Amino acid sequence: MAYVIAQPCVDIKDKACLDECPVDCIYEGPRKMYIQPDECVDCGACEPVCPVEAVFYEDDLPEAFSEYRVADREVFDGLGLPGGSRDHAPLAADHAVVDAVPVPSRT
Amino acid sequence: MSESLLNLVPKAEAVQTMKDFKSDQEVRWCPGCGDYAVLAAVQGFMPELGLAKENIVFVSGIGCSSRFPYYMNTYGMHSIHGRAPAIATGLATSRRDLSVWVVTGDGDALSIGGNHLIHALRRNVNLKILLFNNRIYGLTKGQYSPTSEVGKITKSTPMGSLDAPFNPVSLAIGAEATFVARTVDSDRKHLTEVLRRAAEHDGTALVEIYQNCNIFNDGAFEALKDKDQAKEAVIRLEHGQPIRFGAKNDKGVVRDPATGDLQVVTVTPDNEDRILVHDAHTPSPTTAFALSRLADPDTLHHTPIGVFRSVERPVYDTLMADQLDHAVEQHGKSDLTALLTGNDTWSVAG
Numbered sequence: 001m002a003y004v005i006a007q008p009c010v011d012i013k014d015k016a017c018l019d020e021c022p023v024d025c026i027y028e029g030p031r032k033m034y035i036q037p038d039e040c041v042d043c044g045a046c047e048p049v050c051p052v053e054a055v056f057y058e059d060d061l062p063e064a065f066s067e068y069r070v071a072d073r074e075v076f077d078g079l080g081l082p083g084g085s086r087d088h089a090p091l092a093a094d095h096a097v098v099d100a101v102p103v104p105s106r107t
Numbered sequence: 108m109s110e111s112l113l114n115l116v117p118k119a120e121a122v123q124t125m126k127d128f129k130s131d132q133e134v135r136w137c138p139g140c141g142d143y144a145v146l147a148a149v150q151g152f153m154p155e156l157g158l159a160k161e162n163i164v165f166v167s168g169i170g171c172s173s174r175f176p177y178y179m180n181t182y183g184m185h186s187i188h189g190r191a192p193a194i195a196t197g198l199a200t201s202r203r204d205l206s207v208w209v210v211t212g213d214g215d216a217l218s219i220g221g222n223h224l225i226h227a228l229r230r231n232v233n234l235k236i237l238l239f240n241n242r243i244y245g246l247t248k249g250q251y252s253p254t255s256e257v258g259k260i261t262k263s264t265p266m267g268s269l270d271a272p273f274n275p276v277s278l279a280i281g282a283e284a285t286f287v288a289r290t291v292d293s294d295r296k297h298l299t300e301v302l303r304r305a306a307e308h309d310g311t312a313l314v315e316i317y318q319n320c321n322i323f324n325d326g327a328f329e330a331l332k333d334k335d336q337a338k339e340a341v342i343r344l345e346h347g348q349p350i351r352f353g354a355k356n357d358k359g360v361v362r363d364p365a366t367g368d369l370q371v372v373t374v375t376p377d378n379e380d381r382i383l384v385h386d387a388h389t390p391s392p393t394t395a396f397a398l399s400r401l402a403d404p405d406t407l408h409h410t411p412i413g414v415f416r417s418v419e420r421p422v423y424d425t426l427m428a429d430q431l432d433h434a435v436e437q438h439g440k441s442d443l444t445a446l447l448t449g450n451d452t453w454s455v456a457g
Contacts, residue, residue: 022319023144023293039295041147045139045321083296086334 002037003046004072006065008054009033010101017046017055024084027076029091032098034072038081071095112233112309112422116158116206123154130180136171141292141318145239146178148298153181156206156306163206166195168215171246172239172318175210189220192227192234199233200424206306209236214244217253217273225282230423231310238275238313239292241320242327249323256405261323276399276415279313280392286312287395288414291331292319297343297412304414310422330407342401344413349382350398359383360401369397371409387417 005017009032017033018026025039026046035046037058047055056062061069075095082088128150136142153163163181167173169188176183186194191209199207209227216224216238227234243261244250250263254275258267279287286308290301298316305312317328330340338354350360351374359374359382372378386394395416402410 020139022139022141022321023295041143042134043136043139043143048138084293 002040002042002058002072003035003044004037004056004058004061004065004069005033005035005046005050006054006056006061006068007101008052009050010098011104012052012054014051016049016051018085020045020049021085024086027082027085027088027091029075029094029098031094031101034075034091034095036076036082037073039084067097071097111307112203112425113156113158113206113306115203116162117204119157119159123157123160125151125154127160128153128180130178132177134178135174137322139321140171141241141320142172142175142239144292144295145172145237145298145316145318146175148295149175149237149302150179151295152299152302152306155303158206162204163208164195164198165208165210166191166198167210168212168220169246170212170215170239170244171320172210172212172237173215189215189218190223191215192220192223192232192236195234196227196230196232196423200427203233203424203428207234209234211236211238212245213238213240213242213252213254213273213275217275217278221253225278228279228282228284228311228313231283231285231420232423233310235305235308235312236314238315239318240275240315241318241324242272243320243324245320245323272404274399274402274404275313275315277396279315280396280399280416283392284313284416285310285418285420286414287315287399287416288312289315289317289410289412291317291328291412293332294412301414304417308417310420328407331410331412340406340408340410342409342411344385344387344398344411344415346385346387346414346417349384350411351382360398369394369401371401385413387414390418392416 011031013033022043023039023041025036027034027036058069075091160181165176165179165181165183167176167185168191173185176185184194191211195207195209198205240254242252242254244252249261251259251261251268253273255268255272257271260267276287276289286305288301290298301314305314319328330336342350342352352358357374358371360369361372361378361381361383363370398411398415
């Protein structure tokens with residue numbers, strides 16, 4: 001089990017969660033923040049501080065965001081357990097689920 | 108010493124995963140509590156031991172950390188304030204086929220339970236004691252604890268605490284503990300390695316875990332967690348290795364030849380060969396104790412983490428089992444009912 005960051009975070013990245021996470025398991029991608037599910041300890045500190053309500057406990061993830069459960073896991077494929085985001089560079093690429101979200105127009 | 112006491116505990120029939128050790132109970136600590144990190148580390152480590160879950164027991168006292176047994180899918184007991192080591196002593200000595208763990212906090216273990224803790228340590232009962240130290244009473248909403256720093260302002264010390272704090276590692280070494288270690292909640296790798304070493308130890312293992320209470324004492328260990336500060340503040344002890352630290356690995360621990368005490372110095376070619384090499388297995392507790400005194404209790408600078416002491420000494424459980432066997436050999440098996448209904452009684456004059 002772990003917490004998952006869903007679509008409302010895309011292109012927002014407020015990062016309030018980053019300051020709250022006691023184990024530094026939240027990593028920054030180009031367009032979204034990601035929770036490393038095997039490093040997450042389920043403490044829930046990130047959920048209430050998110051200003052756009054993007055963070056959900058895995059079991060409570062709304063159906064519409066279900067693919068973000070996979071996104072937060074698969075984006076770490078090949079990275080294993082990075083061991084904490086404090087010492088880690090931002091992720092080079094987003095997951096395909098995030099890539100598929102249209103970029104908001106800047107008009 | 109003969110073979111590990113862990114071999115007395117039955118092995119699991121199938122390969123276990125972390126999930127096997129999660130109970131169906133909803134975890135109820137404050138969001139962001141360091142206890143979650145410790146729970147995850149313990150649940151993640153348990154499969155490595157490969158012991159039958161039915162033969163593992165977590166005994167706790169009272170406090171936030173003492174909710175731990177609910178969340179472990181093993182046997183457990185949320186027991187009496189400060190008395191977890193006493194209950195666990197009974198279990199460990201009477202059931203040597205159990206792996207017995209104690210979960211306690213700085214208030215539970217060092218205040219109301221201080222006596223039980225030190226006597227379990229000196230007896231060297233086969234217990235693994237996890238002492239969550241957050242330097243505050245969290246469950247009762249923020250009063251100072253036996254590890255709170257002098258001058259700390261809390262609800263029960265509005266003008267600052269007057270009490271000199273306990274250093275749990277020093278206390279344990281002074282109480283004849285055979286295994287004493289310190290680790291930090293958020294450093295899962297280090298925490299897991301310390302758990303591994305504690306589990307392998309025959310006898311009482313005391314593991315102090317610095318644990319953040321993000322509600323009533325937030326940031327108490329930030330000096331040890333912040334990436335930049337930690338390099339100067341944390342001394343990582345590794346058996347057989349010179350005790351060196353610092354951003355440039357330029358600090359070291361040497362013995363002052365005049366006083367015999369330990370001190371931190373900047374490493375130079377002249378003093379490099381005087382840098383202390385950590386020996387956790389040395390029978391004398393003197394150097395381990397001196398290492399435990401290096402940290403500044405206020406700033407936490409020069410805080411050693413890792414295994415301070417790990418030595419072999421006869422285990423209480425084994426000695427007691429041997430003594431019982433010996434008694435049976437000499438006198439034959441006794442009859443408890445006969446004893447209780449016998450005529451060795453007193454009449455108290457009214």
